[in-house]
Amino acid sequence: MRQPLVMGNWKMNGRRSMVENLLKAVMIDVGDLAGVDIAVCPPYPYLGLVTDRLAVNGIVACGAQDVSAYTDGAYTGEVSAEMARDVGCRFAIIGHSERRTLFGETDEVVAQKFARAVAADLTPVLCVGETAADRDAGRTQEVVLRQLSAVFKECGSGAFTRAVVAYEPVWAIGSGRAASPEEAQKVHRFIRDVVAQKSAQAAAHLRILYGGSVKAQNARELFGQDDIDGGLIGGASLAGADFVGICRAACIG
Numbered sequence: 203m204r205q206p207l208v209m210g211n212w213k214m215n216g217r218r219s220m221v222e223n224l225l226k227a228v229m230i231d232v233g234d235l236a237g238v239d240i241a242v243c244p245p246y247p248y249l250g251l252v253t254d255r256l257a258v259n260g261i262v263a264c265g266a267q268d269v270s271a272y273t274d275g276a277y278t279g280e281v282s283a284e285m286a287r288d289v290g291c292r293f294a295i296i297g298h299s300e301r302r303t304l305f306g307e308t309d310e311v312v313a314q315k316f317a318r319a320v321a322a323d324l325t326p327v328l329c330v331g332e333t334a335a336d337r338d339a340g341r342t343q344e345v346v347l348r349q350l351s352a353v354f355k356e357c358g359s360g361a362f363t364r365a366v367v368a369y370e371p372v373w374a375i376g377s378g379r380a381a382s383p384e385e386a387q388k389v390h391r392f393i394r395d396v397v398a399q400k401s402a403q404a405a406a407h408l409r410i411l412y413g414g415s416v417k418a419q420n421a422r423e424l425f426g427q428d429d430i431d432g433g434l435i436g437g438a439s440l441a442g443a444d445f446v447g448i449c450r451a452a453c454i455g
């Protein structure tokens with residue numbers, strides 16, 4: 203049985219006061235939830251603050267939104283996976299579509315970041331997913347396979363032994379138009395099958411999250427699909443009640 207994971211990606215939002223308030227709301231309201239893992243990914247400047255606060259309740263974990271493809275050294279502006287781990291992160295989002303499209307991250311760079319996260323003892327959350335144009339051209343599986351293959355090439359056949367994959371169709375992110383549970387399930391199944399070709403055991407344990415316009419209202423049906431093991435949540439993770447509602451929808455206990 204794979205325990206669901208719900209992860210909030212706060213992106214480049216918030217100030218110290220918002221971070222404090224959001225954390226308080228989430229930490230109080232998730233107290234009674236069982237059978238779900240929860241994590242939040244604040245902007246870098248707030249990572250230490252968040253991990254300090256979260257250490258008190260021990261229920262919610264912290265993740266970085268990205269890590270450098272390099273280890274420590276003369277790389278101005280970069281934040282290494284080791285640093286994220288050192289301040290208490292357990293996860294790192296890798297290859298979010300905003301990093302790929304806005305900051306030019308190639309599949310190869312994403313794979314290097316994935317490797318750095320694993321080496322630093324972080325659990326990488328690899329984001330994969332097709333654009334609207336890819337989807338319209340019937341290229342969803344081809345794109346997802348290419349993105350997964352780059353990680354296998356860099357990290358070997360055991361790459362997903364300790365990792366999470368997030369299927370995030372680019373057209374669904376922030377659009378208010380989530381994939382239907384059936385269409386998301388189809389891609390999640392495909393992802394698990396691709397991983398199973400390298401390692402049946404890794405595939406069986408791999409948590410595959412869905413991301414793209416998840417709300418408390420559509421979460422239960424999405425998370426009810428066989429191969430959907432929780433969600434990566436953008437916009438709705440910025441409101442405590444909405445995020446907790448999504449976490450509640452993922453509860454199996």
Ligand code: PEP
Nearest residue numbers: 375376413414415436437
């Ligand atoms: C995201 O950016 O990872 C995301 C899923 O965003 P949203 O939930 O706002 O669609």
